[in-house]
Amino acid sequence: MNKFSIFVVDDEKTIRDGISMVLDETYRVSAYPDAEKALTAMKKNQPDLTLLDIGLPGMSGIDALKAIRKEYPDVLVVMITAYEDVDTVISAMKAGAHDYVVKPLHMDGLEVTIGNALDTIRLKKEVQTLQRKYLKEHIPCFIGESKAIQDVMDFIKTVAQSPDTPVLIQGETGTGKELIAAAIHYNSPNWKSPFATVNCAAIPKDLIESELFGYTKGAFSGANAAGKKGLVEAAANGTLFLDEVGDLSLEAQAKLLRFLELGEFYPLGGSRKKQIKTRVVSATNKNLAEMMETGQFRKDLYFRLGVINVKVPSLNQRPDDIMPLAKHFLKGFSDKLGKGVSGISSEAQAALMQHAWTGNVRELKNVMEAAAILFNGAELKLEDLDASFRAALPESGTSTANVDAADFPAEGFCLVSMLEEMERKFIQKAMQLAQNNESQAARLLGMNHHTFRYRRKKLFSL
Numbered sequence: 325m326n327k328f329s330i331f332v333v334d335d336e337k338t339i340r341d342g343i344s345m346v347l348d349e350t351y352r353v354s355a356y357p358d359a360e361k362a363l364t365a366m367k368k369n370q371p372d373l374t375l376l377d378i379g380l381p382g383m384s385g386i387d388a389l390k391a392i393r394k395e396y397p398d399v400l401v402v403m404i405t406a407y408e409d410v411d412t413v414i415s416a417m418k419a420g421a422h423d424y425v426v427k428p429l430h431m432d433g434l435e436v437t438i439g440n441a442l443d444t445i446r447l448k449k450e451v452q453t454l455q456r457k458y459l460k461e462h463i464p465c466f467i468g469e470s471k472a473i474q475d476v477m478d479f480i481k482t483v484a485q486s487p488d489t490p491v492l493i494q495g496e497t498g499t500g501k502e503l504i505a506a507a508i509h510y511n512s513p514n515w516k517s518p519f520a521t522v523n524c525a526a527i528p529k530d531l532i533e534s535e536l537f538g539y540t541k542g543a544f545s546g547a548n549a550a551g552k553k554g555l556v557e558a559a560a561n562g563t564l565f566l567d568e569v570g571d572l573s574l575e576a577q578a579k580l581l582r583f584l585e586l587g588e589f590y591p592l593g594g595s596r597k598k599q600i601k602t603r604v605v606s607a608t609n610k611n612l613a614e615m616m617e618t619g620q621f622r623k624d625l626y627f628r629l630g631v632i633n634v635k636v637p638s639l640n641q642r643p644d645d646i647m648p649l650a651k652h653f654l655k656g657f658s659d660k661l662g663k664g665v666s667g668i669s670s671e672a673q674a675a676l677m678q679h680a681w682t683g684n685v686r687e688l689k690n691v692m693e694a695a696a697i698l699f700n701g702a703e704l705k706l707e708d709l710d711a712s713f714r715a716a717l718p719e720s721g722t723s724t725a726n727v728d729a730a731d732f733p734a735e736g737f738c739l740v741s742m743l744e745e746m747e748r749k750f751i752q753k754a755m756q757l758a759q760n761n762e763s764q765a766a767r768l769l770g771m772n773h774h775t776f777r778y779r780r781k782k783l784f785s786l
């Protein structure tokens with residue numbers, strides 16, 4: 325493993341040299357006489373730990389500490405102070421110092437303090453690695469290249485960090501709301517605690533209360549004799565995911581609201597209140613705004629659930645994701661079925677891009693599964709897709725390059741193929757005129773060289 329790196333910042337040369345000498349064997353040490361020089365060096369290379377004198381010339385140790393905490397929150401800071409400086413030590417600890425050592429320095433003590441501090445880093449790194457592993461295990465590969473979905477992912481990563489804040493995820497069916505809920509949980513500080521899912525649409529109306537809050541011994545006939553814990557309790561300190569929350573009855577909505585407001589509930593048949601802390605993430609493909617208008621969904625509950633609102637764009641709103649998702653699913657199914665697939669023909673791609681994906685990502689996944697079952701070959705062709713995809717495209721052999729906006733064919737045509745065909749023709753012509761000089765050809769078409777080369781490679785499969 326790489327040696328940990330330590331910055332020593334002290335204006336007294338003897339202290340800098342003394343510390344460097346002792347620590348040099350175990351760590352990579354760099355010493356600076358003032359905070360300004362240390363901060364400049366930090367811009368290039370962040371140390372794991374900084375030993376920082378409080379009484380420095382120029383920028384004070386406390387100000388330097390604040391600057392480090394702000395710019396480099398992962399760098400641990402251990403303050404070096406004189407005995408009489410108790411007040412300063414207190415303000416240093418409040419400003420985020422990890423620990424402090426007192427002058428005159430005892431090297432043994434210093435080594436122990438540093439060793440302990442670095443253990444914290446080691447542990448933190450271990451936890452991060454474990455969390456990443458957990459994420460991978462629990463969330464199937466999340467594909468999203470469009471700006472729209474990347475913005476959503478960036479947003480939920482930030483939201484995930486505050487583990488008490490309820491999040492409401494809204495979006496059409498099949499857009500990935502369940503995946504996003506799991507991503508919030510596994511990116512949160514509570515990732516090791518349970519992620520309990522309640523499918524509000526699947527639980528019979530009469531049972532929802534007991535499912536959520538549990539019941540006590542003999543609460544109702546047919547109840548388990550010993551009583552049962554509810555899902556809210558199962559999600560203690562973790563995340564309670566209320567899927568299809570728009571399907572909750574008004575009665576269940578009232579009970580849920582009470583729990584969200586007070587953090588407490590009574591199990592069915594019980595008189596003893598229970599208190600549980602859990603983050604509530606909910607999702608629905610129903611139009612809650614409309615449901616509130618018609619009185620089917622409580623407004624107060626809506627505001628409680630949706631302290632943070634996440635709107636997942638439909639697949640049609642993010643066409644840049646269609647091909648990456650299609651290729652990902654096709655490869656997955658093809659591998660599972662032992663079929664070697666290397667690509668999707670441009671005709672089939674055009675058909676997939678044109679389709680109106682009312683079932684969103686789920687529909688695309690199903691289409692790719694069906695295609696993988698049916699097709700045999702290296703490249704998925706238009707014929708391998710369902711007939712409805714073929715019907716949407718013009719007959720093959722019909723040249724579309726000459727379609728004029730004025731005589732728009734009543735049966736429609738494939739705009740993507742037409743534009744590609746035109747582009748191909750112009751690139752060919754430009755190359756001819758430029759006698760195969762790419763950069764000159766690019767100039768003829770007003771394109772930059774890189775874009776030209778990229779498009780040419782793509783369109784002519786070079």
Ligand SMILES: Nc1ncnc2c1ncn2[C@@H]1O[C@H](COP(=O)(O)OP(=O)(O)OP(=O)(O)O)[C@@H](O)[C@H]1O
Pocket residue numbers: 464465466467468495496497498499500501502503504608609685686689
């Ligand atoms: N960005 C994505 N990357 C990979 N797979 C995805 C992505 N989005 C969705 N999926 C997959 O598509 C399917 C549908 O997603 P999910 O169940 O999360 O949708 P949903 O929004 O909860 O739908 P519904 O409202 O019908 O419950 C799942 O199999 C999921 O794994």
Ligand SMILES: [Mg+2]
Pocket residue numbers: 501502567607
């Ligand atoms: Mg769902």
